[in-house]
Amino acid sequence: MTPSLAAIRHDKDSRRQRREDGQWLDGQAAARPRLGIALLVGLDAVWLVSFFLLLAQILDHIAFARPELEDSRLLLGLGLLSGIALLRHALRVHIEQMSLTLGSETVDRLQRQATRNAMDPVCRRRLEESTASLVNRLQGDMDALLPWYREYWPARIQAVAQPLIILVVVFSLDWLAGLLLLFTAPLIPLFSALIGLGTASLAEERRQELERLGGHFLDRLRALSTLRLMRAGARAGMAVGQAAENYRRRSMEVLRVAFLSSAVLEFFSAVAIATVAIYIGLGLLDFIQFGPAPDLDFRAGLAILLLAPEYFQPLRRLAAGYHERAAALTAAARIRPLLQPSTGSHDARPDSTPTINGPIHLTVEQLSLSAGPDAESALIQGLDFQLPAGEWLAITGPSGSGKSTLAAAVLGWQQPLSGRILLDGQSLDEIPLAVRRQRLAWLGQQPHLLPASLAANLDPGGEHGVAEHWRVLHRVGLADLPDLLPRGLQSKLGERGAGISGGEAQRIALARALLGRPGLLILDEPTASLDPDNEALILQALREQAGDCSILMFTHSRAAAEAADRCLVLRDGSLRDD
Amino acid sequence: MTNRRLLKYLLRDLPKGQRRWLFGGLLLALTTALSTLGLVAAAGWLITACALAGAAGGAVMTVEIFFPGALIRFFAVSRTVSRYLERLVVHEAVFRILGRLRQALFTQQMQRPFASLSGLRDGPLLTRLMVDVERLEHFHAGLLLPLSSFFTAVLLLALTAWIVSGATAAMVILLLGVGVLLLMIAFMVQHGRRDASLALAQARANTRLHDLLAAHRELQFADPSEQNLEQWLDQASSHRQEEKNLADGAARNDSRIQLLFSLGLVGLTLISTHSAHVQQQATALPWWVLVLLGLVALAGLATGLVPALRRWAMVRVAAHRLAPATRTSPSINSPMAAQGERHGPVAWQLEGVTLARGLSDRPVLDWVNLQLPAGERWSIVGDSGAGKSRLAALLVGALSPDGGRVLMDGEAMSHWPEAARFARVALLEQRSVILAGSLADNLRLGNPELDRDRMIRALQATGLSEAGLTPETRVGEMDRTLSGGEARRVALIRTVFCDTPTLILDEPFRGLDRGSIDKVSDWLVTETRGRGLILLDHRHHPALCPHGQLRLRNGGLERT
Structure with missing residues (x-):
C-alpha cells in the first residue's frame, strides 16, 4: 500500500518538479497518436450523451404516448440505441488499443535508450549506482510509466471533454440545473486542495518514519544470516511484526486525512445528483415557479438526471488513477538521468572494421585527470609515459593514487582534463568506438560470469570458432576444465558461476579478454582477490601473451609487479621508476 | 495447489484473525454499491x-415527494460516508494481513539452511519474495471486494x-x-495462464539484465557487436508486446460487458413498454424507470472488473509460493533453546x-589434521583468496x-544444534552488515541486556565516539551511512559483546x-581476556594471539 502514501507527499518544490516531470512524460510520446486519442475520446463523450438523450426521449415516448409494441418510432429509437451502444463498444476498443500502443511504444523506446546508456561504461561512471538499483530503474520504473500513457492520458482528456459537452447539453435543457453542475465541479478541486494542504504537512512530518518502518522488513531479511549468527532471529522476527504494526498505525493516521480529499469529490457528486433530482421533481410538479423550471418536461429532466453522474464520472476516474500517476511521476524522475547521452561514446558504427592486428604502442602525453566524471580538481597532472608495442608494463601505487582512473582514461571511459592519449600515434577520441572495442580488452578484479555455457562465457558475442575457444583456454591453463564439466564447453556455468572457484572464474574472464586478440590489454588489479596458485597461473598466462599484445597492468601485488617487464609507481599524480 | 485450496488459503488462512476487518470492508463496499444504485434509481x-x-394536473395523482426526497439525500450521504469508511477499513485489513504475512515469512526464511541465506542478500530470491508479497496485497482490495459487491448488487x-x-x-x-x-470466465480461460507465464519470463529477464549490467565493462570488448544487449532488448520488447x-484482451472484455448492459437496457425498455401498456397503470412506469436507471448504475459498477481479473494469475503464483509460510504459525520456535546455560x-x-x-584448483584444505585446544x-x-x-x-x-x-x-x-554452536562461538563475518536502526540496536544484536555504559566505553575505546557516534545515532541508508571502517568496528564490537x-x-x-x-587491538585484548580466539587475517597479531599462528597455504594449515 506504499503507493497511496507516495501519492500524498508533496511540498512546493516537489510539486514544481512533478509538473516538470509530467510535461517531460507527455513530451516523450508521439504527438499524432496523442491527438488521435484525444479526438476519439471526445467523440466517445458525444455518443455517450446521445445515448442518454435518446434513452430519455424513448422513455418520454413510453410515458406519454403509450405506444404499442409495434410502434415504429419506438422500435426505431431502440434500434438506434443499440446502434450507438455497438458504435461506442467499437470506439472504446479502438481507443484502448491506441493508448496501449502509445504506452508500449513510448516506454519501449525509453527503455532501449536507457538500457544502452546503462551498458555504457562512460555513463555508468557518471551514475555510480549499484547494479540492483539500475535493474529496478530499467524494469520496474519503466513499467510504472505505462499507466501514464495508457490510462492517465485518455482519462485527462475525458475529464475535460465529457463534463464540457454534458454541461453544454444540460444548459440547453435547463440552465438552472446546468448552473448547479457548473458550480459543484470547481468546488471539488478547491476543497481537495484545502484538505491536501493539511495532508502534505502531515505526510512530510511522517514521511521519514513511514519509509523507515516500510523498509524494515527488507532490511532485516537481507541481514538474516547475520541475525542467525547472533542468535537474534527470534527477536528480529518479533521486531518485524512490531514494525509492520507501527507502519499500519502511522499509515492509517495519514490515510484518514488523505482519503478525505476523494471523499469531497464523492460527496459533491452525490449531493449534486440528489439536488438535481429533487429540483427536477419539484419542477415537474410545478412547485417551482421561477427560472426555467416551469418549462421543464419529463424528457429534459430525465436526460439531465441520466447525464449528471456521467458529469462527475471522469473526475472520479482521474482521482482513482492518482496512485498510478504519482508512481509514474516518481519513476520519471528516476529514469530521466539515465537518458542523458554520454558525450562521444555513441558514435556510429562504421560498416567495415579495420583488420589491423598486432600489439599497440601506447603514448600518454601531459595527461591530467580528475578523480571522477564530476570532480573538479585534478588527481593526476601532466602525466607522461610510453608503453612500447608488446611490452608488459605494471603500474603500482597506494590506494587512491588514481590507478583506476588512469585505466578508465586509457579505455576511453573518462575524458581527460587535458593532455592526450595516443594508440599507435592516433588520438584515442579520433578512433571510432567500434575499433576501440575490437582492439582493446579489459579485465578487472571481480570477474562477472553469465549464467550461460562455458563457450558463451568465453565468447559472449559468438564471433569466434571452437578452435579459438580451446586456444585461449590453453593459454590460461584451463585446458582440462571442459573435461571436468558434464557437457564440456557447452556446460552451463550456473548462477554467478557456481561450482567454479573465484580463481577459475578470473582465468575464464582472462581467456575471454584474450579471445579477440586485442592489441592492448588493460588489467585493473587482476590478482587482488586470488590465492597464490591462481595468481601464478594468471601471471604465467600473461607472460606467454606479452609480445603478442601490449599489457598495461595496475596492481597492488608484489608478485604481479615483479612478473612484468617494467614497473612504475604512481604517487602524488606522477609516475616514477620502481 | 487446487483452486479450492487456493481460495481457502486466501479467504481463511491468510486473513486469519483479521477477517472481521475484511468482512467490515465487504459490508461497506456493498453499502457503497447499493447507495450508488439507490441514488440514481430512486431519483x-x-x-x-x-x-x-x-x-x-395533480388532481388525479399526487406524489408524496418528501419521503423519496429524503431517501435520495440519504443515499447521497451514505454513498460518500460508506465509501470513505470502506477505503479506511480495507486498508486497515490489508495492512494487518500483510503485517502478519511479513512476520510469518520472516520466520519461515529464518529456518532455511544457513548456507542458503546468502541468497537473500541481494539476489533474485529476495526480489521474488518482495514481489510476491506485493502481489498478495492486491487480492482482497483489488479483486475480492469489487467482485463480490458487484455480484451482490446484481x-x-x-x-x-x-x-x-x-x-x-x-x-x-x-x-x-x-x-x-x-465473459469473465472466457477471459480467464483465454488469458489466465499467459499472465503467469509472462510474469515468470519477466523475472528471468530481470536476472539476465542484472548479469549483463554487472558485466558491462567486460562485454564492451568481449561482445563488440552488442549481441547480448540487443537480444535482451528484443526480449523485453516482446514481453511488453505480450x-x-x-x-x-481485458479491455475488450470489459467493453463487451458494457455493451451487454447497454443491450440489456434496450431489451428491458422494450419489455417495460409491453408491461406498462398491458397494465394501463400510470404507477407502473416509475418503478420501471427505477429498474432501468438501476441497471445504468450497475453497468458503472462493472467497469474495470476484467482488468482486475488479470491480477488473479499473479495472486495464484504468489499464494502458491507464500502459502507454506502462513500455514506455519508465526510463533517462533526458534533455535534459541540453548541460551542461558554457560559453557x-x-x-x-x-x-x-x-x-x-x-573444479581444478588445489583444495583450500587437503587432508588436514589439527587440534585446537x-x-x-x-x-x-x-593471503586473500586463500x-x-x-x-x-x-x-x-x-x-x-x-x-x-x-569435531x-x-x-x-x-x-x-545450530543454537548450541552459535552460543559457544561468535563469528565476525567478512561483510559488515549494518541494520537500519539506532547504533544501540546494532550493538545489542547478540546481547539484548547490554547496558549503555558498556556501549559507550567500547565506542570511545575504538575511536567511534570521535566520529560523533553515540548509541542513539540512527544508522542505515536513510540516516547516517557508516564508512567501511566504522561499519567494521560496529560489527566487531557487536560480535565481541555476544559474550x-x-x-x-x-x-x-x-x-x-x-x-x-592499534586502538581496536588494545580494546580487543581487554575485552577478550579469558576467551578462546581465532583471528583470521593477512598477518599475525602476537598481542592478541599468544599461542601463535597457523599459515593457511598449499592446502595445509602449518604452524610457524
Whole structure:
C-alpha cells in the first residue's frame, strides 16, 4: 500500500518538479497518436450523451404516448440505441488499443535508450549506482510509466471533454440545473486542495518514519544470516511484526486525512445528483415557479438526471488513477538521468572494421585527470609515459593514487582534463568506438560470469570458432576444465558461476579478454582477490601473451609487479621508476 | 495447489484473525454499491412519478415527494460516508494481513539452511519474495471486494425488479449477471495462464539484465557487436508486446460487458413498454424507470472488473509460493533453546579435513589434521583468496567439509544444534552488515541486556565516539551511512559483546587505518581476556594471539 502514501507527499518544490516531470512524460510520446486519442475520446463523450438523450426521449415516448409494441418510432429509437451502444463498444476498443500502443511504444523506446546508456561504461561512471538499483530503474520504473500513457492520458482528456459537452447539453435543457453542475465541479478541486494542504504537512512530518518502518522488513531479511549468527532471529522476527504494526498505525493516521480529499469529490457528486433530482421533481410538479423550471418536461429532466453522474464520472476516474500517476511521476524522475547521452561514446558504427592486428604502442602525453566524471580538481597532472608495442608494463601505487582512473582514461571511459592519449600515434577520441572495442580488452578484479555455457562465457558475442575457444583456454591453463564439466564447453556455468572457484572464474574472464586478440590489454588489479596458485597461473598466462599484445597492468601485488617487464609507481599524480 | 485450496488459503488462512476487518470492508463496499444504485434509481422513480403527476394536473395523482426526497439525500450521504469508511477499513485489513504475512515469512526464511541465506542478500530470491508479497496485497482490495459487491448488487437489483416490475425484469437482470460471469470466465480461460507465464519470463529477464549490467565493462570488448544487449532488448520488447495483448484482451472484455448492459437496457425498455401498456397503470412506469436507471448504475459498477481479473494469475503464483509460510504459525520456535546455560571455551579437532575449491584448483584444505585446544588463541594467516572465510564457516558448522570431519568439543558438528554452536562461538563475518536502526540496536544484536555504559566505553575505546557516534545515532541508508571502517568496528564490537566463550574474527581490521587498528587491538585484548580466539587475517597479531599462528597455504594449515 506504499503507493497511496507516495501519492500524498508533496511540498512546493516537489510539486514544481512533478509538473516538470509530467510535461517531460507527455513530451516523450508521439504527438499524432496523442491527438488521435484525444479526438476519439471526445467523440466517445458525444455518443455517450446521445445515448442518454435518446434513452430519455424513448422513455418520454413510453410515458406519454403509450405506444404499442409495434410502434415504429419506438422500435426505431431502440434500434438506434443499440446502434450507438455497438458504435461506442467499437470506439472504446479502438481507443484502448491506441493508448496501449502509445504506452508500449513510448516506454519501449525509453527503455532501449536507457538500457544502452546503462551498458555504457562512460555513463555508468557518471551514475555510480549499484547494479540492483539500475535493474529496478530499467524494469520496474519503466513499467510504472505505462499507466501514464495508457490510462492517465485518455482519462485527462475525458475529464475535460465529457463534463464540457454534458454541461453544454444540460444548459440547453435547463440552465438552472446546468448552473448547479457548473458550480459543484470547481468546488471539488478547491476543497481537495484545502484538505491536501493539511495532508502534505502531515505526510512530510511522517514521511521519514513511514519509509523507515516500510523498509524494515527488507532490511532485516537481507541481514538474516547475520541475525542467525547472533542468535537474534527470534527477536528480529518479533521486531518485524512490531514494525509492520507501527507502519499500519502511522499509515492509517495519514490515510484518514488523505482519503478525505476523494471523499469531497464523492460527496459533491452525490449531493449534486440528489439536488438535481429533487429540483427536477419539484419542477415537474410545478412547485417551482421561477427560472426555467416551469418549462421543464419529463424528457429534459430525465436526460439531465441520466447525464449528471456521467458529469462527475471522469473526475472520479482521474482521482482513482492518482496512485498510478504519482508512481509514474516518481519513476520519471528516476529514469530521466539515465537518458542523458554520454558525450562521444555513441558514435556510429562504421560498416567495415579495420583488420589491423598486432600489439599497440601506447603514448600518454601531459595527461591530467580528475578523480571522477564530476570532480573538479585534478588527481593526476601532466602525466607522461610510453608503453612500447608488446611490452608488459605494471603500474603500482597506494590506494587512491588514481590507478583506476588512469585505466578508465586509457579505455576511453573518462575524458581527460587535458593532455592526450595516443594508440599507435592516433588520438584515442579520433578512433571510432567500434575499433576501440575490437582492439582493446579489459579485465578487472571481480570477474562477472553469465549464467550461460562455458563457450558463451568465453565468447559472449559468438564471433569466434571452437578452435579459438580451446586456444585461449590453453593459454590460461584451463585446458582440462571442459573435461571436468558434464557437457564440456557447452556446460552451463550456473548462477554467478557456481561450482567454479573465484580463481577459475578470473582465468575464464582472462581467456575471454584474450579471445579477440586485442592489441592492448588493460588489467585493473587482476590478482587482488586470488590465492597464490591462481595468481601464478594468471601471471604465467600473461607472460606467454606479452609480445603478442601490449599489457598495461595496475596492481597492488608484489608478485604481479615483479612478473612484468617494467614497473612504475604512481604517487602524488606522477609516475616514477620502481 | 487446487483452486479450492487456493481460495481457502486466501479467504481463511491468510486473513486469519483479521477477517472481521475484511468482512467490515465487504459490508461497506456493498453499502457503497447499493447507495450508488439507490441514488440514481430512486431519483429516476421520483422524477417519473412527478412527471406523470404533473401531467395529470395533480388532481388525479399526487406524489408524496418528501419521503423519496429524503431517501435520495440519504443515499447521497451514505454513498460518500460508506465509501470513505470502506477505503479506511480495507486498508486497515490489508495492512494487518500483510503485517502478519511479513512476520510469518520472516520466520519461515529464518529456518532455511544457513548456507542458503546468502541468497537473500541481494539476489533474485529476495526480489521474488518482495514481489510476491506485493502481489498478495492486491487480492482482497483489488479483486475480492469489487467482485463480490458487484455480484451482490446484481442479485439485489434483480430482487428489487422482481418485486416492483415482475419476474421478467428480474430474469433479464439475472441473465445479464450470468453474461458478465461468462465473459469473465472466457477471459480467464483465454488469458489466465499467459499472465503467469509472462510474469515468470519477466523475472528471468530481470536476472539476465542484472548479469549483463554487472558485466558491462567486460562485454564492451568481449561482445563488440552488442549481441547480448540487443537480444535482451528484443526480449523485453516482446514481453511488453505480450503484456499489451493481455491488457487489450481485458479491455475488450470489459467493453463487451458494457455493451451487454447497454443491450440489456434496450431489451428491458422494450419489455417495460409491453408491461406498462398491458397494465394501463400510470404507477407502473416509475418503478420501471427505477429498474432501468438501476441497471445504468450497475453497468458503472462493472467497469474495470476484467482488468482486475488479470491480477488473479499473479495472486495464484504468489499464494502458491507464500502459502507454506502462513500455514506455519508465526510463533517462533526458534533455535534459541540453548541460551542461558554457560559453557567453557570450545576445542576443535580436524580429522582428515578436505575443503575443495573449484573444479581444478588445489583444495583450500587437503587432508588436514589439527587440534585446537579449548581457550587457546591463534592467528590463522593467509593471503586473500586463500580460503580463510570458508575455513571460519567450517569451524562454526555453517559449511560442511568435502571430506573428513570437524569435531567441536569432541563431538561431530552435526551433533550440535545450530543454537548450541552459535552460543559457544561468535563469528565476525567478512561483510559488515549494518541494520537500519539506532547504533544501540546494532550493538545489542547478540546481547539484548547490554547496558549503555558498556556501549559507550567500547565506542570511545575504538575511536567511534570521535566520529560523533553515540548509541542513539540512527544508522542505515536513510540516516547516517557508516564508512567501511566504522561499519567494521560496529560489527566487531557487536560480535565481541555476544559474550560467547570463544570468538572467531574474520579480518576484524579490514578497512581500518594504522591508528585505529592499534586502538581496536588494545580494546580487543581487554575485552577478550579469558576467551578462546581465532583471528583470521593477512598477518599475525602476537598481542592478541599468544599461542601463535597457523599459515593457511598449499592446502595445509602449518604452524610457524
